[in-house]
Each structure stands twice: as structure tokens, then as C-alpha cells.
Amino acid sequence: MLAYFAKRIGMMVVTLFLIITLTFFLMHAIPGGPFTSEKMLAPEIEEALNAKYGLNDPLWVQYLNYLKGIITLDLGPSFKYPGIRVNDLILDGLPVTAKTGFLALLCVAALGIPLGILAALNQNKWQDTAVMMLATVGVAIPSYVVATVALYIFALQLNLVPTFGLDDWRGYILPVAALSGFWLSFIARLSRSSLLEVLGQDYIVTAKAKGLHPLSILFKHGLRNALIPIVTVLGPVVANLLTGSFVIEQIFALPGIGRHFVLSISNRDYTTIMGITIFYAAFLMVMILIVDILYMLLDPRIKLADRNK
Amino acid sequence: MSEKLLEVQDLRVTFPTHRGDIDVVKGISFDLGRERLAIVGESGSGKSMTGRSILRLIRSPGRVTATKLKFDNIDLLDQSEKQMRALRGARISMVMQDPKYSLNPVLTIGEQIGEALRTHQNLPRKQVHDRVIDMLDQVRINDPDRVAKLYPHEVSGGMGQRIMIAMMLIPEPDLLIADEPTSALDVSVQAQVLDLIDGLIQQKGMGLIIISHDLNLVANYADRVLVMNAGEIVEECDASALKDAQHPYTKGLLAAVPRIDETREELPTLDRSQWDAT
Numbered sequence: 001m002l003a004y005f006a007k008r009i010g011m012m013v014v015t016l017f018l019i020i021t022l023t024f025f026l027m028h029a030i031p032g033g034p035f036t037s038e039k040m041l042a043p044e045i046e047e048a049l050n051a052k053y054g055l056n057d058p059l060w061v062q063y064l065n066y067l068k069g070i071i072t073l074d075l076g077p078s079f080k081y082p083g084i085r086v087n088d089l090i091l092d093g094l095p096v097t098a099k100t101g102f103l104a105l106l107c108v109a110a111l112g113i114p115l116g117i118l119a120a121l122n123q124n125k126w127q128d129t130a131v132m133m134l135a136t137v138g139v140a141i142p143s144y145v146v147a148t149v150a151l152y153i154f155a156l157q158l159n160l161v162p163t164f165g166l167d168d169w170r171g172y173i174l175p176v177a178a179l180s181g182f183w184l185s186f187i188a189r190l191s192r193s194s195l196l197e198v199l200g201q202d203y204i205v206t207a208k209a210k211g212l213h214p215l216s217i218l219f220k221h222g223l224r225n226a227l228i229p230i231v232t233v234l235g236p237v238v239a240n241l242l243t244g245s246f247v248i249e250q251i252f253a254l255p256g257i258g259r260h261f262v263l264s265i266s267n268r269d270y271t272t273i274m275g276i277t278i279f280y281a282a283f284l285m286v287m288i289l290i291v292d293i294l295y296m297l298l299d300p301r302i303k304l305a306d307r308n309k
Numbered sequence: 310m311s312e313k314l315l316e317v318q319d320l321r322v323t324f325p326t327h328r329g330d331i332d333v334v335k336g337i338s339f340d341l342g343r344e345r346l347a348i349v350g351e352s353g354s355g356k357s358m359t360g361r362s363i364l365r366l367i368r369s370p371g372r373v374t375a376t377k378l379k380f381d382n383i384d385l386l387d388q389s390e391k392q393m394r395a396l397r398g399a400r401i402s403m404v405m406q407d408p409k410y411s412l413n414p415v416l417t418i419g420e421q422i423g424e425a426l427r428t429h430q431n432l433p434r435k436q437v438h439d440r441v442i443d444m445l446d447q448v449r450i451n452d453p454d455r456v457a458k459l460y461p462h463e464v465s466g467g468m469g470q471r472i473m474i475a476m477m478l479i480p481e482p483d484l485l486i487a488d489e490p491t492s493a494l495d496v497s498v499q500a501q502v503l504d505l506i507d508g509l510i511q512q513k514g515m516g517l518i519i520i521s522h523d524l525n526l527v528a529n530y531a532d533r534v535l536v537m538n539a540g541e542i543v544e545e546c547d548a549s550a551l552k553d554a555q556h557p558y559t560k561g562l563l564a565a566v567p568r569i570d571e572t573r574e575e576l577p578t579l580d581r582s583q584w585d586a587t
Contacts, residue, residue, distance in 0.1 A: 201410065202405060202406070202407065202410040202411040203410065203411055203412055203413040203414070205361075205366060205405065205411070206405055206411045206412065206413070206473075206476075207413070208364075208366055208397065209364060209366060209397055209398060209402065209403040209405070209477070210397065210398040210402075210424060210425040210428060210476070210477075211393075211394045211395065211396065211397035211398035211399055211425075211428055211429060212394070212398075212424065212428055213394065213428075216428075220416070221413050221416075224415050224416075225413070225414070225415055298415065299414070299415055300414070300415060300417075300460040300462075301414055301415075301460070301462050
């Protein structure tokens, strides 16, 4: 078991290294640099800045210097925000992004899965039709449309929630709803089909033939099996939600990291691009590892470690 | 046949389709004492549906109707779903076809066997465990303590089926319905499993309905045989009298069985024109 985790973590390090290398060179392949802008800087100043940040060195020297920083967990200074380090940029934005993301995740799990169960247990009845219709709409309409329309209705017309900011709890309602809409619908559909498939299995007939209570059949025999494919999807969903959405953060003016990420690309803010990419990648890999562990707990047929070795 | 354990009269299982209702079991009648009854027929003949309808386990939109469906003088069609649950597993049990699909993959064997007992009897944990181990021992599983902790994918098909039998016999039911208990097993294991069922049935004095497509195999383990075809009973006889069967379908089935001293170049197939009116 320990050997397995050591292997997995080793593989994660290798993957991360490949991602860093690829991103680094791809990023430098984009024309322009952090200090080229419409308002032309005096050439001497640009030169001085480039020299200060080491951008005149050959690319491989820059690459090695960057790797050296990474090993000490230093993501370097931001090129666009003078005096701010990328580490701080991420740490500042993370609480906002993570909090909205976590609330959205809660909505997805606490509403999506029960709605799916409700639909499956009432297959082809009105509850099923209603849930599936909502879910189809949720999957089909992009989040920014939901966000803008909701903002217009609930914030501007009805004045129920603030138009921007997270000063009180009402500020969270619309961003969280917009953020969770797609995945909530997706998970509801998946839960429904997964549970329906499981409930058609022979071992469910066995459970009935034993005279078990329907709730025991549903929870002990049905859901535990039906959750396996849902957990597969939830790993990436967690990563997706917790790392935030640029669009949603932009619409609701939330100071999260999703915003920084997209802005940093158009700004050629090299260190910020790298920093956030590495952070996202590492986070996603950890989530996938957690999903694999959950798998093993849910399904005894899956063995993470080779028993023979 | 001193007491009647099960009385079935005009049992029908109906499924609605786009072209109207279709009866997959077309009004069959039979009685059962504490004896061994075999229901034989090819696939689609309605034999499994008959077995499941006794436990009222036909999934909607399927419907079960009968002028009489009585188990130990309890009208099964009159029972609420809750009352049915108290009967299922406790007084009427069913061994299912393929242990690979009929055992829950994510629960241990011990847990699944114990569950049947815990559902119907309020016993302390320790006692349930002892009964499970004892039951596994009765179905001749070596090292029951170890096996109880295994998951279904970790045992062989023959072992799986014996586990299934243990699971269904542990609450000591009065009637066991065995739906193709051996069709997923190797020939070498089939006789073992049937011997096991037979031994336990006789020892506990239970009634048995064994559903199978294998005439000869089943004839050795039953007192009476019902032959079903297209939802109807076409032949009813004592197992020992099977070779004198009258109906052309039964005769055809028997004729199609290869013999050890086979001289025929080609085995005969069923000539359905003899009885297929539809």
C-alpha cells in the first residue's frame, strides 16, 4: 500500500515536471512579453526591466532558474503587479475562489445526487420528467447566460441580492448558483441513470427475495454500487469548481484566482501563468488520487496495489 | 402430500405491450406439499416468471393474477407489500440463477448471508455471526471464517452458488424456489450443488420448487415434474414416470437428449407443429 502511494506520488512529480516544461516553452512561444504594451515604454526602460527580471538570458537559463524557484516552492514575482509575489496572488485569491467553489460543490452533491435518486425511483412519472427537463436545461444553457439573466432579474429588478461582491451571504447566492448549475444537472442525470442500471441488476432481486426493506435495498445495495461512476466524475468536478471560473468571477466581480489566470495570459505575466497552472495541475492530481482511494473503499473489486508484489 | 404448502390456481403473469396485454404465464394450476417439484421448460416458457410470481417479485408493469395463490393458507395476492416482506426470505426463499450477478459485489459474503437472518430475526451480532459460519459449514464450505470475509468476486461459481443457498436457507424457510440453480455452473459442480440442496431440503423437511431447462438432471432431484411450454403446463407427472410422458413436447425434449451409447447421426429437433396452435 505504502509502495503504491510512493509510486503514485513519484508519477505525480514527473507529470508536474512535464506540465511545467511544456507550459514554460509554449508560453514563451507566444509573441510579445510582459513589458510590451500599447503604451510604448521607452526602450531603455523596457530593456532595464527585462534585465531586472532576467528576461534577456537565454531561454534555457530562465527555465533552469525557474525550476530552481519551484523546488523551494517560490513561484517568483508577478511581472504585472510590481512588488507582489505569485505565491501571495494565489493565496489572496484562493479563499474567495475556494469558498464559492466549495459552496457550489455542496450544491452539486447535496442536490444533484438526491434529485437523480428521486428521478430514478419515479422513473417515467412526473417527478422524473421534471428533474430531467431541468437537468437538460441546466446542461444546455451556458453559465454566463444564467449568471447575466439572474443578475438582471434578482439583483437589478427585484433587488434581492447585491450586484457584486461577497460582503454578506446573499452575495454568494448567484455566483454559487451559476457556478453549480451545469454540474448539478450533469450529476443529477448521471445519478439517475447509474441508479436505474443498478436497480435492474440481479442482486437487487436477491435483496428483495431476502425480504429486505426498500430503504435498505436502496441505500445498502443500490446506492453503494450506483455511487461508483458518480465518484469518478466528482473528482474532476471538485477540481473544476474549487479552481473557480473566470467568467463567473468576472461577471460578479469576485477577487478570485480564476480572473488572475486569464488576465495573466493576455498580459504575458509569465510567472503568474506558470504559478496558477502548476497550482491547478497539482490540485487536479491530488483530487484524482483521492478519487482512486475512494474507489477502493467503495468497490472491493478494485485493488490499488498489486497484492502479489 | 399430507398438508398443502402451496396452492396455485389459474396463475397468470401479464405484461402490457404496445400490442395489448401479453400473458407470459397463461393460467397454470398446481399444488405443492412438503415435496420436491420440478418445473421444466425451455427459455421463455414462463418457468422463471412462475417462480418469481409466487414471491410477488414481478417488476411493474408486469401483473400477477390468480383465482388462488395460497401459501400455508395465506392468500399471497391479498398481502400488503409489508406482509410480503415478512414472508420473503423468512418463509419462502429463492435461489437465483447466476451467483456472479446475484450476489452484491460490494458487500462481504458474511454480511450478505447474515443480512437475511437479521432482517427477520432480532438476534445479537455474535449469534448472527455464529449462525452464518454454521450455515457456510452446512453448505460444505471449507474455512468458513475466512470465506465469510471474502467478496463475491473472490470465490468460484460453484462456491458462489453454495453461498447463495446458504443465504436463502439461513432463516429456515418452509419453501425454497431454486431458479436454475446450476445453469451457470460446470457440469462437474452441478451434481454437487443439487445434492447439497437435496440434502438440506430433506433434512429440514421443506418444500422445493426447482426450475430448470434440464429434464434429466432435474428428474433425479424431484418427486414430480411439471413441463411448461409457452406459459402453459403441458405435462404433469411423477419424476419416475417421465420416460412415459404423453405430450409430444415432452417426448421431443426427451428425444433430443444425447445418450452415452449414441447411435443416431443427428439428434432430433423439436417439431413444434405438433402442439403449436398459435
